[in-house]
Amino acid sequence: MSNNRYKILVVEDEANIRSFVETILDANNYQVLTATRCDMGTMLFSSHLPDLVILDLGLPDRDGLEFISAARQISAAPIIVLSARTTEADKVAALDLGANDYITKPFGTAELLARLRAALRSSRAGAEMGAVPGGKFVLEDLEIQYDTRTVSIGGNTIDLTQTEYNIVAFLSTHTGKVLTYSAIIQAVWGYSDHGSVKKLQVNMANIRKKLGAKPGENRYIINELGVGYRMQDDNS
Numbered sequence: 453m454s455n456n457r458y459k460i461l462v463v464e465d466e467a468n469i470r471s472f473v474e475t476i477l478d479a480n481n482y483q484v485l486t487a488t489r490c491d492m493g494t495m496l497f498s499s500h501l502p503d504l505v506i507l508d509l510g511l512p513d514r515d516g517l518e519f520i521s522a523a524r525q526i527s528a529a530p531i532i533v534l535s536a537r538t539t540e541a542d543k544v545a546a547l548d549l550g551a552n553d554y555i556t557k558p559f560g561t562a563e564l565l566a567r568l569r570a571a572l573r574s575s576r577a578g579a580e581m582g583a584v585p586g587g588k589f590v591l592e593d594l595e596i597q598y599d600t601r602t603v604s605i606g607g608n609t610i611d612l613t614q615t616e617y618n619i620v621a622f623l624s625t626h627t628g629k630v631l632t633y634s635a636i637i638q639a640v641w642g643y644s645d646h647g648s649v650k651k652l653q654v655n656m657a658n659i660r661k662k663l664g665a666k667p668g669e670n671r672y673i674i675n676e677l678g679v680g681y682r683m684q685d686d687n688s
Contacts, residue, residue, distance in 0.1 A: 457483045458572060461502040463493035463519060464534065465512050469557070473506060473534075476561050490514035494522045501527055504572055506564075509535040509546065517549055524550040530571035530629075534559065540678040544632050547679065552629045554679075570685040574628035589624040591684060594663070594672055596624050605663065615640060616659050619652070620683075623673060628685035630676050656681065 460477055464470040465488045477484045485500055487493035490511045497505065497519075505523065509516035520531055530552040535542065543554045552571045555564065589596040593606040601617055603610045612620065618640045623631060637648045656673070665671035674682045 457481055458503040459483045459485065459500065460568075461485045461487065461493065461496055461500065461505045463487045463490070463505065463511065463516065464508040465489065465510075466508070469508075469534070473564070476564065480565060488512070490516060490519050493519055497523050498526055502529060504529055504568065504575070505531045506568075507531055507533050507551070509533060509537055509542070517545060520546060520549040520551055528575070530575045532567055532571055534564075543630075543676075543679050544634075547630055547632045548634060554630065570628035573685060574626065589621075589627070591624075591627070591672060596621060610662050612659065612662060613655075616655055616662070619655055620659060620673075623681060623683035627683040630680055630682045632680040636680065 460482045462470060462473050462477070462484060464473065464486070470486055470488070474484050474486060485496050485502060487496050488511075490513050493505075493507070493511075496502075505519075507516050507519055511519075516533065516535070520533075523529070523531060531550065533543075533546045533551045533554045534557060535546075535554070536557045538556045546554055552574070553567050555567060587598045589598070595604050596602070597604075598621065601621075603612055603617065603620055619636060622636060622639045633649045633652055634644060637644050637652055640652075641648065656675075660671075660673065663672055665673075670684065672684055674684055676682055
């Protein structure tokens with residue numbers, strides 16, 4: 453039904469990329485709004501409250517990072533950054549400000565649509581689930597029971613430490629979203645110190661081992677190198 457179509461705001465000043473993205477979204481039954489400048493995008497965002505934003509960072513009037521800051525004052529709608537900037541620092545800055553995902557140009561149609569579906573699902577699941585009593589998270593054969601703070605695979609309980617459980621639970625409540633090292637550290641430990649990233653990586657190595665992932669294998673949790681981690685979306 454047309455009134456149930458997701459509304460996507462595309463903020464991109466390059467005409468060829470903007471029309472390419474618009475065509476893809478239109479063909480997949482999304483409702484599309486477009487803006488070529490940061491101020492125009494911010495205005496459309498606050499007046500139309502879209503379900504998701506696809507954002508270029510290199511805009512003619514202001515940096516796209518300013519759009520993320522402004523948008524996060526209004527709504528938690530997913531923001532996917534599309535950018536030619538490829539450095540880890542740029543990705544981390546956008547994600548720490550509140551972006552959900554980051555795709556570097558050039559990109560493929562299938563990748564864009566998959567990331568978009570994952571972000572929309574993650575947003576919907578987060579709204580529905582929260583950490584409600586009796587709430588649980590299921591990904592393939594992995595199950596997390598938030599009430600009892602237990603994690604199981606194929607019905608077998610995995611023996612995690614409190615810290616390991618907190619990391620897995622935090623990633624699961626933001627499934628499909630790239631979470632930076634600092635975001636995870638703040639959520640789990642509440643502070644950051646010189647050895648925090650190393651501490652997180654050691655815990656993550658133990659978690660992967662306990663979840664049965666082989667070295668280099670992205671089973672359940674995806675390692676976004678130099679940036680952070682993402683709980684795999686069941687259809688990604």
